[in-house]
Amino acid sequence: MISYGHHRYPGQLFVVEGTDGSGKSTQLALLHQWLKAEGYPVFFSEWNSSPLVKDTTRRAKKRRLFTPTTFSLLHATDFADRTERNIIPPLKAGAIVLADRYIYTAFARDVARGCDRAWVRETYKFAVKPTVAFFFRAPLDVAIERIASARPNLKFYEAGMDMDWSDDEEESFKIFQGKILDEYDHMVNEFGLTAIDATQSIRVQQRQMREIVGRHLKEKMKEKVLLPK
Amino acid sequence: MKEMKFYGTAIPGLDIEPYSGKLIVIEGTDGVGRSTHVALLRTWLESSGQAVLDTGMTRSVLAGRGIKNARAGHTLGRLTMQLYYATDFADRLENQMLPALRAGFVVLTDRYIYSAIARAVVRGADPEWVRRIYGMALVPDAVFYLRVRSTEELAGRVLASGRGFDYWESGMDLGLGDDYYDSFIAYQKLLLREFDRMKGEYGFHEIDASRTVRRVAADLRRSVARAIDDESTALPHVREKSKTEPEEDDAIKPAIKTGSDKAKAG
Numbered sequence: 001m002i003s004y005g006h007h008r009y010p011g012q013l014f015v016v017e018g019t020d021g022s023g024k025s026t027q028l029a030l031l032h033q034w035l036k037a038e039g040y041p042v043f044f045s046e047w048n049s050s051p052l053v054k055d056t057t058r059r060a061k062k063r064r065l066f067t068p069t070t071f072s073l074l075h076a077t078d079f080a081d082r083t084e085r086n087i088i089p090p091l092k093a094g095a096i097v098l099a100d101r102y103i104y105t106a107f108a109r110d111v112a113r114g115c116d117r118a119w120v121r122e123t124y125k126f127a128v129k130p131t132v133a134f135f136f137r138a139p140l141d142v143a144i145e146r147i148a149s150a151r152p153n154l155k156f157y158e159a160g161m162d163m164d165w166s167d168d169e170e171e172s173f174k175i176f177q178g179k180i181l182d183e184y185d186h187m188v189n190e191f192g193l194t195a196i197d198a199t200q201s202i203r204v205q206q207r208q209m210r211e212i213v214g215r216h217l218k219e220k221m222k223e224k225v226l227l228p229k
Numbered sequence: 230m231k232e233m234k235f236y237g238t239a240i241p242g243l244d245i246e247p248y249s250g251k252l253i254v255i256e257g258t259d260g261v262g263r264s265t266h267v268a269l270l271r272t273w274l275e276s277s278g279q280a281v282l283d284t285g286m287t288r289s290v291l292a293g294r295g296i297k298n299a300r301a302g303h304t305l306g307r308l309t310m311q312l313y314y315a316t317d318f319a320d321r322l323e324n325q326m327l328p329a330l331r332a333g334f335v336v337l338t339d340r341y342i343y344s345a346i347a348r349a350v351v352r353g354a355d356p357e358w359v360r361r362i363y364g365m366a367l368v369p370d371a372v373f374y375l376r377v378r379s380t381e382e383l384a385g386r387v388l389a390s391g392r393g394f395d396y397w398e399s400g401m402d403l404g405l406g407d408d409y410y411d412s413f414i415a416y417q418k419l420l421l422r423e424f425d426r427m428k429g430e431y432g433f434h435e436i437d438a439s440r441t442v443r444r445v446a447a448d449l450r451r452s453v454a455r456a457i458d459d460e461s462t463a464l465p466h467v468r469e470k471s472k473t474e475p476e477e478d479d480a481i482k483p484a485i486k487t488g489s490d491k492a493k494a495g
Contacts, residue, residue, distance in 0.1 A: 083308065
């Protein structure tokens, strides 16, 4: 069966999760630089990046075609393509895979939109279990403040406007992010997420991240992919 | 009116109210004549005054085009394919089938979740996993399973249709045979085995599709009439035929064509 679960591939999978504005992408980019400089083979994969699904997602967002169920399933489709194309093969080849957002993003968002918790988890059962899943936790007001300054115009689905929680975009976004944060908090124990306090300075967070990732790295990973046969 | 019943977890945010339409599924492997019979049934139902919506795989507004493009590229992975089809199904269920059923339409669907399950399982997916994803599906009023006696017969029909063998219908992604023909036969055999397994589980009404189109059509009309008629008596065809009426086989007489083509109710 195609269900990866605890993989036995030689590579390692590190993922970052957190609400919008938690700073997770910045942290992952810094980690990426470091691993490359150290000589490890690294492969980067991000949410919503499947070439087979991208156009469909873009069109659906523009024309507002999604319901919570189809939003969930199309993102699962995208994630499946990422898994089959960008996650399993590099792991088999012994590389380090870095993923910006993973299944927990779907669990948080889709459940916040009203999808059944067990159903969403079942849908993603084929996913590979990460070596470490970092959860960058920023309190709601901090995250919203960061988003507001960086992206003044919220998009329809990003703000959860499809859910009719509020007519006001900013208000709707806050409600949505609050629900998402609740879901993440529940998942820390359920999936053993490694929580990082995202209110600390970028350097402090990166040091913590590197310390944890470093424990899983082995010198031989560098050779495995880089040495000519 | 009938209560909505789902196989598993219903779609969130759905009004689970009784509905007055009928959901009729035509299932079966590739080349078995499903689309021909859906078209015949539609004409016949409309001529007897029923509003009909017909739908089928990859016909969703949301994902239909994306799936077709992905299939054309032949780079669709096994899991990705299953989930793309599930997205297409969910979109059609929420935006086409359920609104039409609430509005009292007969919904005729060319394939339902069973084809999707069969294809996924043949490709190594966990049968429980696929079934749970499709737990959102409404339990249909009737499922007619068109079955031919041999897969070689299917190959003949696919050729006769003029379309020839298709990459995915031949299961070429599975590497089952050296060429399209061998692969088609091997793949359709696997599918047939899955369909036969599901027959009892989902209560398929099997129809022998190796007979002439007319006989199969007559058989389907009788069975569909029965499925539709359990409360309403709108269909004249269900009554015992009198001596002056023509043979059932000749009964494809579109009387009044109702304008239900634009059946995007709701």
